[in-house]
Every structure is written in structure tokens, then in C-alpha cells.
Amino acid sequence: MLKLIQSGAPLTFRQRLLLTAKLSWPAIMAQLSSIMMQYIDAAMVGRLGADDSAAVGLVSTSLWLFWGICSAATVGFSVQVSHRIGAADYASARGVLRQGITASLAFGMLMALIGVAIASPLPGWLGGTAEVNHKATVYFMVFVGALPLLTLNYLGSAMLRASGNMKTAGALNVMMCLLDVIFNYFLIFPSREVALCGIDVMIPGAGLGVLGAALGTVCAEVVTAALVMWYACWRQEDLAIFGKVSRLRKALSGSVEDRSRRAFIPTGTVLRNALKVSAPMTLEHAVICGAQIMVTVIVAPLGVMAIAANAFAVTAEALCYMPGYGIGDAATTLVGQSYGAKRKDLARQFGYLTVGLGMAVMTVMGVILWLCAPAVMALLSPVADIQVLGTSALRIEAWAEPMFAASIVAYGVMVGVGDTIVPAAMNFSSIWLVRLPIAALLAPSMGLDGVWLAMCIELCFRGTIFLWRLLKGSWLKRGL
Numbered sequence: 001m002l003k004l005i006q007s008g009a010p011l012t013f014r015q016r017l018l019l020t021a022k023l024s025w026p027a028i029m030a031q032l033s034s035i036m037m038q039y040i041d042a043a044m045v046g047r048l049g050a051d052d053s054a055a056v057g058l059v060s061t062s063l064w065l066f067w068g069i070c071s072a073a074t075v076g077f078s079v080q081v082s083h084r085i086g087a088a089d090y091a092s093a094r095g096v097l098r099q100g101i102t103a104s105l106a107f108g109m110l111m112a113l114i115g116v117a118i119a120s121p122l123p124g125w126l127g128g129t130a131e132v133n134h135k136a137t138v139y140f141m142v143f144v145g146a147l148p149l150l151t152l153n154y155l156g157s158a159m160l161r162a163s164g165n166m167k168t169a170g171a172l173n174v175m176m177c178l179l180d181v182i183f184n185y186f187l188i189f190p191s192r193e194v195a196l197c198g199i200d201v202m203i204p205g206a207g208l209g210v211l212g213a214a215l216g217t218v219c220a221e222v223v224t225a226a227l228v229m230w231y232a233c234w235r236q237e238d239l240a241i242f243g244k245v246s247r248l249r250k251a252l253s254g255s256v257e258d259r260s261r262r263a264f265i266p267t268g269t270v271l272r273n274a275l276k277v278s279a280p281m282t283l284e285h286a287v288i289c290g291a292q293i294m295v296t297v298i299v300a301p302l303g304v305m306a307i308a309a310n311a312f313a314v315t316a317e318a319l320c321y322m323p324g325y326g327i328g329d330a331a332t333t334l335v336g337q338s339y340g341a342k343r344k345d346l347a348r349q350f351g352y353l354t355v356g357l358g359m360a361v362m363t364v365m366g367v368i369l370w371l372c373a374p375a376v377m378a379l380l381s382p383v384a385d386i387q388v389l390g391t392s393a394l395r396i397e398a399w400a401e402p403m404f405a406a407s408i409v410a411y412g413v414m415v416g417v418g419d420t421i422v423p424a425a426m427n428f429s430s431i432w433l434v435r436l437p438i439a440a441l442l443a444p445s446m447g448l449d450g451v452w453l454a455m456c457i458e459l460c461f462r463g464t465i466f467l468w469r470l471l472k473g474s475w476l477k478r479g480l
Contacts, residue, residue, distance in 0.1 A: 002164045005337050006088050011346065016353055020330055024357070026170035027161065028326030032319075033170075033177035044188050045213050046312070046381040052210050053381065054304045055135035057311025058128045061296050063143050065289030066115055070151040071158075072281035073107045074100065076274030078158035079336055079418050081239070083480060085163055086340025090238050093163075097232070097239050099266040100155055103274065108151030115144025126293065127300035135210045142214035146222060153225035156232045161333055163238045172228050179220035187212030273480055277418050284424030291431045298436075298443050299451060306448045309389035312380045313452070316390065317397050319376075320362065320369040324405040327358040328412030335416030344476050351413040351470060358409035359402050366401030369394055393452040400456040403463025410466040417479030422469070430462040 002019070004011055011019070046053050077100030084093040119141040123133035143150075160169040190207030193200045206212055234243035266274070299310045331354035338347040369376075373394035377387040407427070414423045435458035442450025469475060 002337060005334075005341050005343065005346065006086060008341065008343070013353075016349060017357075020327075020334065020350065020354055020357060023164065023166050023330035023333055024323075024327045024354075026166035027329040028323050030157070030166070030170040030173040031322040031326040031329075033173040036177045043380050044184050045210060046383075048188070048209055050304055050308055050383055050386070051131045052135060053308040053311065053386075055123075055128075055132040055210055056139055056213070057307050058123055058126055058132060058136045058296065058300075059140040060311055060314070061289060061292040062122060062126070063140060064292065065286060066111055066144055066147060067150070068285035068289060069282050070104075070108055070111055070147055071154040072285050073278050074104050074151065074155040074158050075281055075415065076276070076278030077103070077155065077270075078162040079277050079332070079415065079480070080270065080273055081159055082162040082333060082336030082416070083340030083418075085238055086337035087342075094239055094241050095263065096270055097159055098241055098264045099270050100159070100274075101152070101229075101233075102264045103266050103271070104151045104155045105148055108148035111151075112144055112147040115147065116141060119144065127297055129304070132304075139210050139214045142211065142218055146218045149222050149225050150218075152229050153221055156225065156228035159232045159239060160228065160236060161329055162336065163236060164333055164337070165236060166330065166333075168231055168236075169228065172224050172231075175227075176220045176224040179223055180217050183216030183219045184213055185216075187216045273418070276480065277415070277420050280420040280424035281415070284420075284428050287428035288431050291428070291436055294436055295439060295451060298439055299448065302443070302447055305383070305385045306389060308381065308383070309377075309386045309393065310448060310451070312377060312386060313390040313393040313397075316373070316376045316380060316394055317369065320365040320398070320401055321404055321408065323361045323365060324358045324408040325412075327354055327361065327405075328409045330354060331358075331409055331412040332416040335413050339417045339476075339479055347417065348473065348476060351410070351475075354413060355406060355409045355467070355470060358405040362401045362405035366398040369401070370398040373398070389448050392449055396449060396452045396456050397459075400459040400463075403460045406463035407459070407466040410470045413470065414475045417476060419475045419478040422475075422478065423466070426465055426469070427462065430458055430465070434458040434461050 004015070045056050077096055080096045081093045081100075084090070084096065119137050122140060123136040128136055157169045157173070160166070186204065187206045187208050189205045189212075191205045192203055194203050195201075208215065232239055233241050296307075296310075299306050331350065334350040334354070335347045338344075338350060373391045374387065376394070377390040381387060381390070411423050411427070414420065435454050438454035438457060439451045442454055444450075446453065
């Protein structure tokens with residue numbers, strides 16, 4: 001059905017809806033697996049006690065900062081690939097992939113060096129106590145040290161999505177979730193006896209605690225990165241730059257592509273376009289995560305229980321907005337390929353359809369979140385005080401989910417055409433000018449509930465301004 005976009009054939013509403021659903025479902029499953037990894041880590045570490053949970057929660061927003069920046073850096077290349085595939089310019093798409101590999105590795109190494117340099121003082125900067133600072137440093141350092149390989153995971157997945165192959169990217173992310181369970185199970189807890197069918201069985205374990213949680217997740221992501229890059233570079237029909245697929249395509253078409261080492265060096269045009277898309281997204285993510293870190297600073301004086309409850313609630317809420325990000329990924333692909341095929345009307349239609357679908361799905365998820373909040377918090381932590389605080393926060397946040405969906409999917413729509421500067425400004429202005437001042441005002445009197453009420457108000461405001469810009473249509477005039 002994606003070939004219909006490239007061919008210029010008309011698509012009925014039913015075809016557009018079916019295509020959106022087909023691309024969204026695997027993307028949602030990929031998002032689900034990513035969220036489940038956070039649940040797994042949080043639940044397993046939660047069994048170690050409040051201090052270990054607080055150590056992970058203290059640096060979690062800082063890790064999202066580094067992960068998000070690396071992920072955003074790869075989007076500038078995947079959007080260009082989406083446009084070229086939409087225009088049926090496959091040789092050029094493969095050229096962008098080659099250059100993206102080099103640029104992503106270099107950027108990942110730079111971010112790793114920065115992360116390792118600040119790992120030791122970071123927990124202290126965030127207001128952590130002596131009981132949690134060392135564990136927080138260890139947890140943070142393991143993740144940032146693996147950033148070059150994790151960035152390749154982001155790049156490979158983004159390239160597969162840009163070509164319309166959501167299923168492989170989704171399946172590999174589900175596999176990553178399963179590997180995370182296995183690695184964490186053996187690395188976090190010590191050796192122990194487990195009764196199976198009345199027989200005591202000794203289960204080996206490294207007993208590494210917080211360090212084991214970090215190592216387990218990193219190992220799962222590194223294995224996935226290797227597989228996703230292998231598939232993109234050797235097996236994906238439109239993108240393969242190595243192996244049998246590449247040789248067969250060359251034989252059939254008679255085309256000659258530059259496969260020298262020079263082909264992996266980013267050219268000025270590709271790099272400028274990548275920077276035009278990724279730089280605002282990277283800056284936006286840095287500013288937003290900086291704001292989330294400030295939220296952590298606001299929460300820290302409320303005590304260890306509040307820090308842990310806030311971290312668990314953030315993890316729990318991620319399950320609710322996961323469908324929005326999945327549909328947003330599908331929107332980026334559909335709008336991007338339509339824009340590359342010079343079909344702006346179709347790009348607009350996909351924009352409206354995906355945003356409406358995202359809002360409908362996340363409204364349902366908000367209802368589920370409100371109803372299941374106590375059970376979810378009980379799953380993540382056995383500490384009663386943490387459960388009570390987290391449940392209250394989640395029920396406040398549930399009211400914002402429809403408008404949160406509007407901002408998530410509309411942002412994906414605008415990224416699809418390469419319009420990122422204004423949406424990035426809208427995102428970070430909203431969180432810094434609305435959420436943080438309200439949170440700082442309400443936290444002293446309302447505690448953690450005040451912080452989450454500020455978040456709810458801000459997300460509703462953000463969704464409103466994104467809907468306004470989507471309907472205005474100026475985003476179609478600001479693409480690459």
C-alpha cells in the first residue's frame with residue numbers, strides 16, 4: 001500500500017485508515033517493549049528497597065536526556081531517507097544510510113565522553129543523599145558508556161520505520177524486552193533456591209543490584225542494535241548496502257553506487273539537512289529533559305519516598321502514552337513519504353487522521369490508567385507509602401492523556417516533512433513557562449500531587465497549541 005503513495009494513485013479514507021493501522025500497530029508494540037523494559041527494571045530494582053529505587057529514579061531523567069539527544073540526532077537522516085523512498089530514489093536513500101552510520105557513531109562517542117565526565121558529581125547536583133549517590137553514579141555510567149552502540153540501535157530502527165518496515169523494528173524491540181528480563185534476572189539478584197514442582201532448584205545470580213539492572217538492559221540493547229543494523233544494511237530491500245540483496249539489486253538495475261570508504265563520510269547537503277531536522281529536536285529534548293531534571297530537583301526535598309514514587313509514576317504513565325508515540329512514528333513515515341512524493345494534500349490527510357486516532361486511543365488509555373493506578377503501583381513497589389503517592393499522581397495525570405496525544409502525534413506529523421524548529425520551540429516553551437513555574441508554586445503546599453497537577457495543566461496547554469498549528473497548515477510550508 002505504500003507503493004500507492006509513490007505512484008500518485010488516490011487513496012480512499014478506508015485505505016488511509018488501514019495503512020495507518022498497519023504501520024501503527026507494530027510501532028505501538030515497539031514502544032510497548034521499550035516501556036516494558038522500564039517496568040521490568042523498576043519492578044526488579046523496587047524489590048531491593050527504597051534507596052535503590054531512589055538511586056535509579058534520581059538519574060533517570062538525566063539518562064532520558066542523553067538517550068533522547070542521541071535518538072533525535074538520527075532522525076535527521078531517517079527523515080531524508082523517508083523523503084527519498086517516497087520519491088522512489090532508492091540509491092540516494094542508501095547513500096544517506098551510509099552517512100548516517102558514520103555520523104551517529106561519532107555523535108554517540110561524543111555523548112558518551114560527556115556522560116562519563118559528569119557521572120560522579122551528577123547525583124550531588126540533583127540533590128541526592130549519601131545513601132543513593134554512589135549507586136546512582138554507577139547506574140548512570142554504565143548506560144552512557146554504551147551510547148555509541150545504543151545510537152546505532154536508534155538509527156537502524158528509524159531507518160526501518162522510514163522505509164515502512166515497522167514489523168521488523170517492532171519484533172526486535174519485543175525481543176529486546178525478553179532479553180532484558182533474562183539478563184536482569186541473573187544479574188540483579190544473588191544466587192537463590194526456588195521451589196519448582198516441590199523440588200528446590202538453585203538459580204545462579206550475580207547479585208549486582210542496581211549495577212546488574214544497568215548491565216542487563218545495556219546487554220539487551222547492544223544485542224538488538226547488532227541485529228537491527230544487520231537487517232537494515234543486509235536484508236532491507238530498499239536500504240541494503242551490503243550482502244546478497246545489494247548485489248542482486250545492482251545486477252538487475254545495472255546501477256553503480258559509490259561503495260568506497262568515502263561514501264560513508266557525510267556530505268555537506270546531507271549533513272545540513274540532518275542538522276536542520278535534528279538540531280532543533282536535540283536542543284528541544286535537552287531543554288525539556290533539563291526541565292524534567294528541574295522537576296527532580298523540586299521533588300527531591302519532599303523525601304526519598306517522593307523521589308521513588310515520582311520515578312515509578314513516570315514509568316507507569318509511560319504505558320499510557322505508548323500508543324501515542326507508536327502512532328506518531330507511523331505518522332512520520334506516512335507524512336514523510338507523502339511529502340517526498342510531492343503529495344501535500346495526502347500528507348495533510350494523514351496528519352489529521354493520525355492525530356485523531358491517537359487522541360481516541362489515548363483517551364481510552366487514560367481511563368484504564370485511572371482505574372488501574374493502584375494495581376500498577378503495587379506491581380512496581382512493595383512500599384505502601386510509595387504506592388499511595390504514585391497512585392494519586394497517576395490519577396491526576398490520566399485527565400491529560402487526550403491532549404497529550406494531540407501534541408505527541410502532531411509533532412510526529414510535522415517531523416515527517418522536516419519541520420522541527422517551531423514544534424521544538426512550542427514543546428520546550430510549554431514545559432519551561434507553564435509546567436515548572438506551576439510545579440514550583442504548588443509543590444510546597446501540595447507535595448507530589450502539586451507537581452503532577454502542574455504536569456496535567458501543561459500537557460493540556462501543549463496539546464491545544466499543537467492542534468492549532470496542525471489545523472493552520474503552516475507546517476507543510478516549512479519542510480525540507
